[in-house]
Amino acid sequence: MIHTVNKSPYERNAFDSCLKHAVKGSAILLYEDGVYAAVKGCTAAARLADAVADHPVFVLGPDLKARGMDPANVVDGVRVVDYGDFVDLVVEHGTVQAWL
Amino acid sequence: MKFGILVNEGPYNHQASDSAYQFAMAALEKGHQIFRVFFYYDGVNNANRLQEPQSDDRNLVKMWSKLAEDHGVDLVVCVAAGLRRGIKDENLAPGFRISGLGQLIEAGIQSDRMVAFGD
Amino acid sequence: MDEEMESGVVKKFMFVNRKAPYGTIYALEVLEMVLISAAFDQDVHLAFVDDGVYELKKGQDTAGIGMKNFSNTYRALEGYDIEKLYVEKESLEERGLTEADLVVPVEVVSRAGMAELMDGMDVVLSA
Numbered sequence: 439m440i441h442t443v444n445k446s447p448y449e450r451n452a453f454d455s456c457l458k459h460a461v462k463g464s465a466i467l468l469y470e471d472g473v474y475a476a477v478k479g480c481t482a483a484a485r486l487a488d489a490v491a492d493h494p495v496f497v498l499g500p501d502l503k504a505r506g507m508d509p510a511n512v513v514d515g516v517r518v519v520d521y522g523d524f525v526d527l528v529v530e531h532g533t534v535q536a537w538l
Numbered sequence: 539m540k541f542g543i544l545v546n547e548g549p550y551n552h553q554a555s556d557s558a559y560q561f562a563m564a565a566l567e568k569g570h571q572i573f574r575v576f577f578y579y580d581g582v583n584n585a586n587r588l589q590e591p592q593s594d595d596r597n598l599v600k601m602w603s604k605l606a607e608d609h610g611v612d613l614v615v616c617v618a619a620g621l622r623r624g625i626k627d628e629n630l631a632p633g634f635r636i637s638g639l640g641q642l643i644e645a646g647i648q649s650d651r652m653v654a655f656g657d
Numbered sequence: 658m659d660e661e662m663e664s665g666v667v668k669k670f671m672f673v674n675r676k677a678p679y680g681t682i683y684a685l686e687v688l689e690m691v692l693i694s695a696a697f698d699q700d701v702h703l704a705f706v707d708d709g710v711y712e713l714k715k716g717q718d719t720a721g722i723g724m725k726n727f728s729n730t731y732r733a734l735e736g737y738d739i740e741k742l743y744v745e746k747e748s749l750e751e752r753g754l755t756e757a758d759l760v761v762p763v764e765v766v767s768r769a770g771m772a773e774l775m776d777g778m779d780v781v782l783s784a
Binding site for chain 1: 541568654657
């Protein structure tokens with residue numbers, strides 16, 4: 439399974455709810471406003487850093503760049519991907535659960 | 539692989555339609571098939587051909603129509619959600635068709651993956 | 658459910674409800690989706706998580722806001738053979754609710770149990 443989160447962790451609980459429900463080994467992709475959680479130094483990033491131990495975690499580069507966030511400055515272990523990778527991840531990880 | 543895509547929000551207010559479009563294009567470029575894109579909730583507004591965004595902005599309605607034309611992608615607008623929001627044959631953009639919610643469930647059954655984009 | 662239906666394909670569908678009713682239309686339109694799914698003989702599951710548990714609160718009275726009260730429809734799901742309603746215990750507790758506050762019989766599951774259920778699905782539709 440792959441979980442997608444597209445909301446800022448400061449606006450909604452989608453990010454935290456996702457972290458509480460994603461079983462070990464399932465993938466997590468942050469996109470749209472969800473990418474803010476991946477940026478080093480913010481309080482949500484600490485929670486994401488814990489999740490990296492149990493999940494492959496990805497963040498959509500085009501959404502980071504659009505928001506002025508440096509793809510080089512994401513939480514360690516989080517991989518920056520593009521839309522093509524997004525497709526590959528869905529192929530690889532199976533059922534998608536969108537935390538809208 | 540066969541993908542089903544669900545679009546839950548209209549254009550412009552949310553990024554959902556843009557993200558869904560980018561995902562669909564990337565999937566097609568990788569040689570995958572899009573079984574259907576289903577437009578539900580305010581997503582039905584993506585099919586309103588009367589929209590006229592400013593000339594320097596993207597035109598999502600036309601982008602979806604072109605996707606259908608170029609790649610034969612089935613774009614389905616939910617009839618109930620559409621009627622609720624004034625999407626009818628009179629203002630339906632090219633490439634879209636109006637049908638029932640069963641088309642979404644069928645897409646879930648027939649597609650290898652369902653991907654939802656929304657708010 | 659492992660019996661083969663007419664279409665030959667029976668998938669595990671889960672409709673995830675995470676939003677409260679009336680403030681936005683999602684709860685109502687998810688319910689419309691669920692009702693249609695009954696015609697396809699799929700293995701349908703409903704999950705109520707986070708604010709989604711508010712959808713099932715007893716005693717909803719919408720007369721004062723001019724909107725249709727659709728909470729009774731959850732009780733009609735059984736007639737459509739949709740009987741797998743799962744409500745997350747922690748989501749109820751966080752909101753000061755108990756199973757006795759709900760309009761319909763459900764299976765209350767822990768957050769960990771809900772996570773396992775979700776992980777076993779073929780198609781997850783959420784709004």
